[in-house]
Structure formats: structure tokens, C-alpha cells
Amino acid sequence: MSKTVTMILRSGSTENDDANFCMELAEAILSRGDGVNIFLYGNACNLGSKPVPYDGRSPISDALREHMDSFMLSEKIEGIIAKGGKIATCHTTEYSRGIEGLDYLEGVEWGDVGNTFNRYLLSTDLLISIGR
């Protein structure tokens, strides 16, 4: 019988390995036929937003850009959702970061700890928190 893992992620992009670990693990869990919910809490709420295009001056070396690109998780997040994973942000932590008005990546849900997180818990067999 399949199980559902819910992960509370609190780290954002680039600051450490946590977000990448969470998403890679989510993909592996989905590949087994099990379910995944990810609640983007604290700094992780930034991950749910669609990158904003910028055409201005951005003097980043190719090597540094390649390094930074390795931390970008937008495609991975949309892929997890396309494979059946559920990902929601905490709108309160978005509010405190001034990003409530940004568009979400495809499939990311607006969420809150009071309702969305609790809804995830209803179907959860294993709950893990990932952060610092």
C-alpha cells in the first residue's frame, strides 16, 4: 500500500542544500508510487514564486551563473507537481517577505499553516521537517 510523506521545508534556494535535498527526495518518493506533499514555510516560500524576467545589466560570469543556476529549482518543482506531488506555500511567510503578489509556478498552491498544512496532514503517514 502506498504511503504519503509530507515535508515541511524552511530553507530557500541557494542558502544551503536543504531545498535541493527535499526536491530530489520528493522525486524519488513519487517514483516509488508513493505520495508527497511539500509545505513551503519560512524562507522556502520563495521557491513557490515564478522567476521574474529581467533584461537589464547583469554582469555575472558564466562560471558563477552556472553555479547559481544549479540552485534554481523552478523546473524541478513544476516537475514534482506534474508527477502528482502537492506543493503549497505559507502565505503568511510570503507576506513577511513582500512576495505575496508574485505569480506562482505552475501548480503551486496558495496555502496557510492553519488549513493547507492540516489538510496535508490528513493523508500523511510520515512527516519530516527540513530546515535549520
Next chain:
Amino acid sequence: MLHSMNVVVRKAPGDEAAILGLRAAWSVMSNGGLDTQLVYINDGVFNLRGVPGYIGGLLERFIEEGGTVSVLRDSLEQRGLTQDDLVDGVTVVDQDDIADLVQDADATVTF
């Protein structure tokens, strides 16, 4: 399905993790109906000293609404604190008690 959860808070009130843990614990207890234990260890014990504003108010509400709050004695002593320094409604426990809480709950999350 989960029926019980420990929320372990290790950070002092100035770290966002402390309020994120408290909010999660309160919402899971009041909206999710889970048997929820707040457990404070290491620098997390400072959250129990009557923090003014939203944090202190939400902790008080958590206790009033039936939530259980435990604090590790060793963590208090390492910081020169005793139960008298803490808000009402907090139970001081030892390491074996924390390990028992972890074993007894369906999930333990850390903040």
C-alpha cells in the same frame, strides 16, 4: 494517518524558526485535532520567559486551548534558568522524558 505530534523548538525567539514552530503546533492542535506537544530544548527555552507580543500571546493560547508544553531541565540549567523564570503551564522534564515523547508520538518535527 497521524494522531500525535511533537514540535521541538530549539531556537531563541529572535529566530524565525521559533515562531514558525509555535504557529505550526498551535494550528495543528486547534485545526487539525492532533495531540500536540511543544517541546523546548537548547536556546528554545528562552521562548518560555514571557516574550511580549504575538509570540507570548500565542504560547499562552496554545496552553489555554489544551496544548502541552515541556522544557528540558538541562537546557534551563545550562542557561541559568529555573521553572520560576518561565510562564505558567510549562512542565520541566529530563532527557529520558524527551526520548519517551519522541517514541510515543507519530511524528516529531524540529524548528
Next chain:
Amino acid sequence: MLFLLNSLDPVRLDEARIMGGREDKSLLLYGDAAYYATQSMFNKLAGLEFEEVFVSEGSLASRNITLDQGVEAVGYDKIADMIINDHDRVVSL
């Protein structure tokens, strides 16, 4: 019980000791905690009596780490298997 560790902060190991008690404990290292898997750092885990110590292959690859022989490198498929099937408790430190 499986602990997940992502940091070299020694306080996290103290927390494993507090939360794990006398239970059988295993450890999965990822992120910078992967450095505990090196010969020079592995002894810092000795006092906690972990039955098994694993390290995420992804974290090794980006750090040029030589493993201590007491540590097993695992990919995400194995990590998923471990957290879902192999342990009655999984706690992130």
C-alpha cells in the same frame, strides 16, 4: 529511528542524543553534514552509538569527500526506501 542531519553544528548531535535516548539510532548525513563522513570527522559521531551511518551521494559529489569506511553512500532512491520502509521514526535534526 533514523535521524537526518544537514549541519556541522555540534548542538545538533546533542539533540540527537536527547531525542534518541536509548533507542536504536541510524543517521543520514546530507549537505555540509556530509563532512562527518570523512576520516577526520567520523570520530565525532562515536559517542552517539549510531547503528548505521549513511551519507547522501549528492552531497558527496559536490564536496570532493573521501568516505570513512564506517559510512555507506546512498542515492535518493535508497533514501526514500529508508525513510518509508526501514525505520519506525524519522526525525530531522
